[in-house]
Amino acid sequence: MSSRTQQLRQSFLLTGSVSALVLVMGFALLASRSVTRIVERQANERGQDVATHVASLVGMYLQERRREAEALARSPAVVRAALDGSQQAISQRLPQLDTPTLERMFTQRHALGGDPDLAAYLRDYTQRSEFAELFFTERHGYSVLGSKRTSDFVQSDEEWWRRAAADGIYEGTPRYDSSAAAVSLEHDVAIRAPRVTAAVGVLKAVFALDRLSKLLTATDVGGGARLQVVDAQGRLLIGGGGGGGGPNPSDLLHPISDAALIPRLERADTATVPGPAGEELVVTVPVDNGKWWVVFRQPKATAYAAARTTAASIVLWTVVLFGTTLALLFAFWRRLNRRVTEPVKAAGAIASRVAGGDLSVTVVTERTGAAEVGDLLSSVHTMVVALRRLVGAIRTAADEAAAMATEISASTEEMSASTEEMSATCQDLTKRAAEQAQLVRAGADDATKILQIATILAAGAEDSVRRNTAVADVARRNKEVLDESTEHLAKLAEEVNRGAAEAEALARASSEIQKFVTQAKAVATQTNMLALNAAIEAARAGPQGRGFAVVADEVRKLASVAAAGATETADTVRGVLGRVQAMRDRLTQLAHGTDVARGAAQTAAQGLGTVAAEAQASDVWGREIAKMAGEMRTLVEEISARLGSVAQGTETLLASAQEIAASSEEQSASTQEIASSANQLAEAADKLTGAVKSFRLLADEEPPPQQQAAD
The missing domain is CATH 3.30.450.20 (PAS domain)
Known part of the structure; x- marks a missing residue:
C-alpha cells in the first residue's frame, strides 16, 4: 500500500511538472515569435517612413x-x-x-x-x-x-x-x-x-x-x-x-x-x-x-534590438511562471497527501484488521479537508459497528436455533393432524381462484386496448401542441424582426431626407463658389492686361525701365497662374455640382423605396401578429387536450396495473393453493424428516457458535457469562 501511494505521488508530480513545462514553454515560444514579428514589422515601417x-x-x-x-x-x-x-x-x-x-x-x-x-x-x-x-x-x-x-x-x-x-x-x-x-x-x-x-x-x-x-x-x-x-x-x-x-x-x-x-x-x-x-x-x-x-x-x-529585449523578457517571465507553477504543484501535493492520502491509508489499515477478525478496532472520524475522505471514514466506522452487531446477532440466533430445534420436533405431530383439513380447504380455494383469474384476465385485456387508444390520443395532442408552439414562436420572432426592420427603415428614411437637404445646401454653396471663381478670373485678366501695359511702358523707357519690366513680367506670370487656378477651380466646382445633383436624385429615389419597404414590413408584421395570436389560442386548446389525454392515460394505466396485479395475485393464489394441496399430502411423510432436520439444526447451531467466537468484540458487546456457559 505504501509503495503504491509513493508511486501515485511521484506520478502526480512528474505529470504535473511536465504538463506545466509544456504549457509554459509553448506559451513563451508563441508569444516570443508573435512579439518579434510585430516589433520587426514596426522597425521596417519606421525605416520606410x-x-x-x-x-x-x-x-x-x-x-x-x-x-x-x-x-x-x-x-x-x-x-x-x-x-x-x-x-x-x-x-x-x-x-x-x-x-x-x-x-x-x-x-x-x-x-x-x-x-x-x-x-x-x-x-x-x-x-x-x-x-x-x-x-x-x-x-x-x-x-x-x-x-x-x-x-x-x-x-x-x-x-x-x-x-x-x-x-x-x-x-x-x-x-x-x-x-x-x-x-x-x-x-x-x-x-x-x-x-x-x-x-x-x-x-x-x-x-x-x-x-x-x-x-x-x-x-x-x-x-x-x-x-x-x-x-x-x-x-x-x-x-x-x-x-x-x-x-x-x-x-x-x-x-x-x-x-x-x-x-x-x-x-x-x-x-x-x-x-x-x-x-x-x-x-x-x-x-x-x-x-x-x-x-x-x-x-x-x-533595428531589431527591441524584439530581442522583448523576447528575453518573455523567456525570463516564463522561467518565473514555471517556478511558480512547480511551487503550486508541490503545495497542492502536500495538501493532497495530508487531506486525502493519509486518511485513505488509515482506512486501509482498519479494513485489514477487520478482515483478520478484529472488530475491536476504533475508527477516528476526524474532519478532513475533502468531504469524500470524511465520508469514507464514516462509512468504515459504520461498517465496523454493523459487523459487531451482526456477530452478536449471529451468536444470539445460534442459541435460539438450538431451542427452536426442540420445539420443531414437538410441533411435527400437530402438523400431521391439520394436514387433512388443509387439503380439503385447498381444493375448494383452487376452484374459486381459477374462475376469478379468467374474469381478471379478460378485464386486463380490455384495459390494455383502452390504454393503447389513450396513448395514441395523448401523442397526437402533444405533437399538435409542439407544432402550434413552434408556429407561434416563428411568427413572434419574424414579427419582432419586421418591427426592428420597420424602425431601421424609418431611421434610414430620415437620414436620406437629411442627406438630400445637405446635398441641396452643398449645391447652393457650389454656386456661390462658382461666382467667386468668375470674379477671380476677371481680376486675373485685368491684372494680366496691367502687367502687359507696364511691360510696354518699360520697353519705351529704355534701359531705365528694365528693372520695372522684370517686375511687370512677374506680375503677368502671377496673373496667369491665378487665371489658370481659377479655371481649374471652376471646372472642379462644376464637377462637384453635377455629382451633388446626382446624389440628391439618388437619395430621393432611395427615400421613396424606403417608404415602400417600410409599408410592406408593417403589413407583414401585422399578419404575423395575427398568425401568432391564432397559434397561441390553438396552443392553449391543444395543451388542454393533451392534459386530458394524459390524465386519461394515467387512469387507464392505473386500472390496467391494478387488474394485472389482481390477475397475478389470483394466479399466484391458484398456484399456491395447488402447491398447498400437493404439499399437504407430502407433509405427513416429511414429518420424520423434519425431526431429523431439527437434530441437524441443533448441531449446526453449535458449529456456528464456535465459528463466531473467533471474532473479537468490545467489552460492552460481549455476551453475558451465563449465556456463554450455557453454550
Whole structure:
C-alpha cells in the first residue's frame, strides 16, 4: 500500500511538472515569435517612413531648382538678351566661321556680351541661390552672358545644347564638383520668345547637391541609421552617416559596395544585406520617377534590438511562471497527501484488521479537508459497528436455533393432524381462484386496448401542441424582426431626407463658389492686361525701365497662374455640382423605396401578429387536450396495473393453493424428516457458535457469562 501511494505521488508530480513545462514553454515560444514579428514589422515601417520623408524632400528640392531655371529662361530680360545676341552674331557674320576661328576670336571673354545689369544680376543670383553657375546662349549656340567665364565660346557642338534646343529641356548626368566637394547636376532649358516657334537660345543652370548632403548629414534618425541617395547604376550621389558623419568625397559617383543586393524598384521595398558590422536593414524609396533612390540603412541588431529585449523578457517571465507553477504543484501535493492520502491509508489499515477478525478496532472520524475522505471514514466506522452487531446477532440466533430445534420436533405431530383439513380447504380455494383469474384476465385485456387508444390520443395532442408552439414562436420572432426592420427603415428614411437637404445646401454653396471663381478670373485678366501695359511702358523707357519690366513680367506670370487656378477651380466646382445633383436624385429615389419597404414590413408584421395570436389560442386548446389525454392515460394505466396485479395475485393464489394441496399430502411423510432436520439444526447451531467466537468484540458487546456457559 505504501509503495503504491509513493508511486501515485511521484506520478502526480512528474505529470504535473511536465504538463506545466509544456504549457509554459509553448506559451513563451508563441508569444516570443508573435512579439518579434510585430516589433520587426514596426522597425521596417519606421525605416520606410523615414526614407519616404527624405525622398519627398529630395524630390521637392529638385523640382524647385527645375522650376527656378525655367522661370529664368522665361525672363523677358534673358529672352531679349538672347535675341540681341543672335542679331549681333548675324551682323558680325559669325555663323559663316568655323568653330576654331570663333574660339580664337573670343579667347579672352568667351561670350558675345550684352546688358551689364543682366550680367551683374546673374552673378548676384548665383551668390544668393542654390545655383553654382548660370549662362545662356543665343540660337546659334554662342555664349551670350553668364555668372562666370565659360570654358568654350561655341556650345552648339555640345550634346546638352542640342538636346535642350530640340526637346526644350535636358537634364545632364550627375558630376562631381570639387569646389563644393559634392555632386552637381545641370538643368538646361530652351529660351523661347513670344510668337517664335524655334528656340532663341539655351539657358544652362548648374547646381550642387551639397545642400541636400548637409540636410541628410544633419538628419539624425537614431539607432546608428544613415541615409544615402543612389542612381540607377548604384552610384553614390548623396551620403549621410549616422550621428552627423558625412560621406567620403572619394566615394561619390562610385557604385556602393552592395549595390547589387539593394532593391531598386518603382515602389518602396525592404531587404536585408550583409554589412561590415553584420547584417543591415535596407529600405529603398524611388525619387524623381525612379531615376534616383533614397536608401535607409540601419544595423539589423540595432533595428531589431527591441524584439530581442522583448523576447528575453518573455523567456525570463516564463522561467518565473514555471517556478511558480512547480511551487503550486508541490503545495497542492502536500495538501493532497495530508487531506486525502493519509486518511485513505488509515482506512486501509482498519479494513485489514477487520478482515483478520478484529472488530475491536476504533475508527477516528476526524474532519478532513475533502468531504469524500470524511465520508469514507464514516462509512468504515459504520461498517465496523454493523459487523459487531451482526456477530452478536449471529451468536444470539445460534442459541435460539438450538431451542427452536426442540420445539420443531414437538410441533411435527400437530402438523400431521391439520394436514387433512388443509387439503380439503385447498381444493375448494383452487376452484374459486381459477374462475376469478379468467374474469381478471379478460378485464386486463380490455384495459390494455383502452390504454393503447389513450396513448395514441395523448401523442397526437402533444405533437399538435409542439407544432402550434413552434408556429407561434416563428411568427413572434419574424414579427419582432419586421418591427426592428420597420424602425431601421424609418431611421434610414430620415437620414436620406437629411442627406438630400445637405446635398441641396452643398449645391447652393457650389454656386456661390462658382461666382467667386468668375470674379477671380476677371481680376486675373485685368491684372494680366496691367502687367502687359507696364511691360510696354518699360520697353519705351529704355534701359531705365528694365528693372520695372522684370517686375511687370512677374506680375503677368502671377496673373496667369491665378487665371489658370481659377479655371481649374471652376471646372472642379462644376464637377462637384453635377455629382451633388446626382446624389440628391439618388437619395430621393432611395427615400421613396424606403417608404415602400417600410409599408410592406408593417403589413407583414401585422399578419404575423395575427398568425401568432391564432397559434397561441390553438396552443392553449391543444395543451388542454393533451392534459386530458394524459390524465386519461394515467387512469387507464392505473386500472390496467391494478387488474394485472389482481390477475397475478389470483394466479399466484391458484398456484399456491395447488402447491398447498400437493404439499399437504407430502407433509405427513416429511414429518420424520423434519425431526431429523431439527437434530441437524441443533448441531449446526453449535458449529456456528464456535465459528463466531473467533471474532473479537468490545467489552460492552460481549455476551453475558451465563449465556456463554450455557453454550
